[in-house]
Amino acid sequence: MIAKISRGWRVEGLVRYLMGPGRFNEHTGQRVVASWDGAPETHQLAQAADGSFDVRYLVDGISAAAVAAGVGLREPVVEQGKRVPQGPVWHCSLRNSPEDPVLTDEQWARVVEDLLDRTGIARRGDPDGCRWVAIRHADDHVHVAAVLVRQESGKRVHPYRDFVRARETCQAAEAELGLAATAGADRSSATGPSQAEQEKATRREMNESSRERLRRMVRVAAVQARDPEAFVAALGELGVLVRPRYGLQEQDPEPVVEQHAPMVGYSVAAPGDVSRAGQPVWFSGRTLAGDLSLPNLLLRWDSAPAPEPVPASGAAGETRRATVSPVERAAAIDDAVSTMEHATATLAAGETGASADGIAHAAGDMLAAVGVVTGRQDQGERVRRDAGNDLDRATRVPGKVLPSRWSPAAKxxxxxxxxxxxxxTVGRHGAGDGARLVLALAALVAEIAALRETQARRAQAQAARRSCIALRSSAQAISARPASNGPGRGRMKTTRRQQPQQPPPGPARAPQARRQENQTRGRGR
Known part of the structure; x- marks a missing residue:
């Protein structure tokens, strides 16, 4: 069971949507299954001949306490550039997996009552709780609409950590009702695109939202740079609009922001994605993902020593666009494959602690790097988008943003x-090298899937397995490219080291079994 919470201002608009036909006529059998007074049957709405419902009576009942206390239910007008404050209308959807049994109205009512009790919105037996209703219009989910104003005192309610409490409610319902188990709230997940962002992407004929594409571009820039200035330059080369934020010079008598002051943050925007006012829609690094905030990027860049400079031919001051020598490119590819094989062997040896989390997180950087150099061959973006999105989920550390320790293998x-x-790039004739890199990465991701299974993080294990499947599909497509690419170093090779054998992305091996197997074949490097 998955819970999704949002806040707003217009309770009438919310109820009208929930009792309406939906955007694609997907709402059927609309009805109230639970309410604040324990009498949902008294709030059932009669359906007109055209299929619509008159929701005014229900809306008046839910909002009565707010109206009596003088709490506004209309979005306030704010100055341009300022954020609209959270409204008093609380909306939560609870959705089951398609494989789950269909719950009865009474079962859904008990789940909703538990949710409101845990969040403090309406404690069981509390006459001063907020008014709310639960509306059902499908077999697999229910919606809760509440106005966060106490009935008797008229005080506003501000649920504390309601997302965490909602996750606890879902897990309790899964255990009680025999539903598919989901992971607990780890406070590390990246914010997904909102419905408005998805609809905008559809209107712009984009296959993903600006938030999702920007998150991937920022990860690429983070692996191409090792300091804020180079990071901003890399984002510009990727075609991303970037707005650095600089701190104050402490020695200045007046707090004037200068360009030479240290950079303390940044925001990015996708070209062509504008607001109604025609301004770019900006996303801070923190809103894209917790580990993409500038302070966490600085920690990441400091987590490992800088690599040897890349020998290149080109004009002075143009090192980012300079041509990399074939010798250095071959050395970098061989080093990447070797390092991935060593990290794979380390996980296969049974490493499961903080050091393993560091390897998993660093694997995300390696995927971004492999996506960069195989961009010419990976035309379907299986590495950068499909495998990357899933691996991003699999590399997070529950309750943290970055791992607490970076092992030598992770560094x-x-x-x-x-x-x-x-x-x-691996070069125009680099199909063979591209496939080598992707296969080595797939083997590492398969071990990450096994690691997450051992750690009982099943959702992350499933994400890693999906990423592994996408990587293997990409390697197969890259190696099958027409021979017109010509001969060269990029031709696919067949040695065991260059084409590592990966275990299928299925159930994990137990750590003890890994160690026994490893004693037979050697403990890696």
Whole structure:
């Protein structure tokens, strides 16, 4: 069971949508299954001949306490550039997996009552709780609409950590009702695109939202740079609009922001994605993902020593666009494959602690680097988009933003990713090298899936397995490219080391079984 919470101002608009036909006529059998007074049957709405419902009586009942207390239910007008404050209308959707049994109205009512009790919106037996209703219009989910004003005192309610309480409610319902188990709230997940962002992407004929594409571009820039200035330059080369934020010079008598002051943050925007006022829609790094805030990027860049400079031919001052020598490109590719094989062997040896989390997180940088250099061959974006989105979920550390420890294998993996990204491409004839990199990465991701299974993080294990499947599909497509690419170093090779054998992305091996197997074949490097 998954819960999704949002806040707003117009309770009438929310109820009208929930009782309406939906955007694509997907709402059927609309009805109230639970209410604040324990009598949902008294709030059932009669359906007109045209299928519509008159929701005014229900809306008046839910908002009565707010109206009596003088709490506004209309979005206030704010100055341009300022954020609209959270409204008193609380909306939560609870959705089951398609494989779950269909719950009865009474079962959904008990789940909703538990949710409101845990969040403090309406404690059981509390006459001063907020008014709310639960509306059902499908077999697999229910919606809760509440006005966060107490009935008797008229005080506003501000639910504390309601997202965490909602996750606890879902897990309790899964255990009680035999539903598919989901992971607990880890406070590390990236914010997904809102419905408005998805609809805008559809109107712009884009296959993903600006938020999702920007998150991927920022990860690429983070592996191409090792300091804020180079990071901003890399974003510009990727075609991303970037707005750095600089701190104050402490020695200045007046607090004047200067360009030479240290950079303390940044925002990015996608070209062509504008607001109603025609201004770019900006996203801070923190809103894209927790580990993409500038302070966390600085910690990431400091987590490993800098790689050796890439020898290149080109004009002075143009090192980012300079041509990398074939020798250095070959050395960077071989180093990346070797480092990934070593990290894979380390996980296969049974490493499951904080050091393993560091390897998994550094694997995300390696995927970004492999995506950069195989961009010419990976035309379907299986590496950069499909595998990357799933691996991003699999590499997070529950309750944290970054791992607490970087092992030598994790440092080497990150350093190798930086060196590989600096080469920019495997070359026009690099199909063989591209496939080698992707296969080595797939083997590492398969071990990450096994690691997450051992750690009982099943959702992350499933995400890693999906990423592994996408990587293997990409390697197959890259190696099957027409021979017109010509001969050269990029031709696919067949040695065991260059084409590592990966275990299928299925159930994990137990750590003890890994160690026994490893004693037979050697403990890696």
């Amino acid at each position: 080497a993996l990150r350093q190798s990713a930086w060196r590989l990204a600096a080469t920019r």
